[in-house]
Amino acid sequence: MNAPRKVEVSGEAGYSIEIGPGLLGDGARLARALRGRHALVVSDGNVAPLYLDGALAALAEAKPGLSVATFTIPPGEHEKTLERFTECLHALSELGATRDATVLALGGGVVGDLAGFAAACWMRGIDCVQLPTTLLAMVDSSVGGKTAVDLPSGKNLVGAFHPPRAVIADTSTLRTLPDRELRAGLAEVVKYGAIFDAGFLDWLESHAEALLARDDAALAEAIARSCAFKADVVARDPYERGDRAMLNFGHTFGHAIETEQGYAGTTGDGLNHGEAVAVGMVLAARLSAALGRAGAADAERLQRLLERLGLPVRIPAGLDPQALLARMRLDKKADASGLRFVLWDRAGAARIVSGVADEQVLAVLRE
Template sequence: MAASTSSLLAAAASSSCTAISARLPRGAPAAASVPSPSRHSCPSLRASPARRHQSRFVASVAPTMQPPAESRVSTVVDVDLGDRRYPIYIGAGLLDEPDLLQRHVHGKRVLVVTNTNVAPLYLEKVTWALTHNNPNVSVESVILPDGEKYKDMDTLMKVFDKAIESRLDRRCTFVALGGGVIGDMCGYAAASFLRGVNFIQIPTTLMAQVDSSVGGKTGINHRLGKNLIGAFYQPQCVLIDTDTLNTLPDRELASGIAEVVKYGLIRDAPFFEWQEKNMSALLARDPSALAYAIKRSCENKAEVVAQDEKESGLRATLNLGHTFGHAIETGTGYGAWLHGEAVAAGTVMATDMSHRLGWIDESIKKRVIDILKYAKLPITPPDTMTVEKFKSIMAVDKKVADGLLRLILLKGPLGSCVFTGEYDRKALDETLHAFCKN
């Protein structure tokens, strides 16, 4: 299993070189440097003017996926899942373009699922976008309490209550307006309401824009583990208005960066190198740098999801650092740490273990720690996490198979990883003891 997954990943990693140089954003970012085509060995795939609005994934896209001629959409990433394919629109000011949203609404009734933080900022705007020049559509909303600790069945039931009390039918559309928690819950509610209705993702945090809104993983937490109850259920579209990041707290911004770093480490070395050079621009919210990071992240995610929607192998690599990270989130009580904070510490632990196994050079470990520290993300778990706590929570991780815990570990040069249960248990023990006080 390890060997075949490993070679699969190696193939994917080698192809990412050709991808990068075809994916230059429209014009170079003002304040941030983007990778120059000349740094890569695949000049033949350099972006032509005709393709500048779209990533390479969009080549065979259906007409409805194209933004209007005068749209502010700077990138469309196509998630190629056959008859369930869908576009990710990326750009500034997209919530000011009603047509983008309305083309993906099915039926006449919409339920916007959002939270107490996001509703005052964007609910009115989204409602306007859904109904502008579109009197046939009516919009309901349900405003959930904010935070990971409310990603549970009780809170989910409030979505069903609202949908049923509003007499929504199978032809309705659910809209997730918020971060990862809202997207996951709204998606699972859409998957389950009347056995499945349409839904749209409008992610408003960097975490959701670069990762959780794409790929159809939906669900809720159980008190014993993260995301243990849910469904694979794809949206009609993902609409990323990068302007929404203007209202995002710094800590939330950093949380999202943890997932951006992940893409570089598991499959896209040039992207990681770009991040090393541009982390200050990202933290300063330079629009071009953020737009590039979002686009490149979505492209990486879309490519993986299109190959392995239901996580039979490759997709699991997107969970680098997440097994340790989920244990931190569960062990500290959901919400004490943000998801990306836990992932950052988890990534350092996975990197440490990879190094102990002799699978990566010391220099990679150092670069991982450096970039996460620079982003002001934690690089160790909280003191309350003991070795035993890690072990007992990780035992219910979704990547356990027939009792064997499989992990995503770095292996080889920068940008390469494996998903495997074949590793020396001693290395795991040593890492846990190195990072935990007891």
């Protein structure tokens, strides 16, 4: 086994992200992240049958006195509800969880957000250890401390900033991840290159096939580099008051597509989050070019990379540009002077730009 990669998130509530194959079987490593005698493992109906027993056995061996319970939700974004959150708190209560208890989130972003929010609220905040099993969760949602559940009126409307105590990403779990979920995660990986590092975009171009083939070394490299970018932004701006909003590159367009299709992606008939972000990044790059901020060739190159990674790059048929624009205006990213976007200065360098005129946005949506 290769030694795991380690990325540190610095700051008052700093923590480390460990990345490598087989980490869920390393009981001593898991145990080191736990302080007290109680642990609740939260997972979902796809992940639990694959990885829960192994992790529990490793933990039991490394920490025999530990009192562990499990709470498993059905898979899917529509389970990220206040009802599941309440059930999770009841599970903590039944476990007799004290202030030094730990919630372990074993799964993708849905499990991570729900478990993280329960940890944020139980006794005003206990430790949460993220054990992400999707590429998206490894490179994005498990790092940074954003936790939330959805309401029928919108995603992530109730939540808290609650940094994890540790993130342990076992890359072996990616072998069972459905192809479409892998590609969705790669969209967020590409995002880091697009915002921060043209050299990383070059690297992704030369490793696209290896990543799609789930080559261990390529995946570990992509995850470690992505986490390092995210760790850096999060350390500078833990509560998203400034720079962290750069991570929304492609997301203003992407969220509009997701909401306009009624989050159909979560049921499989529309674009999922990563796919919507892929389309959104191409639109953001084109808008940057249309505004004369960046070159059109860079936008084309980004589009080609995403296409090679099997990601969509066009707005799904049937979505009306005017309706998408209206969504963006509602999405708290507009002010009196116009819409706010993360746009390119060039590939690998982005900034937040306010006051983008509706007509400019519509022109790009209609292309």
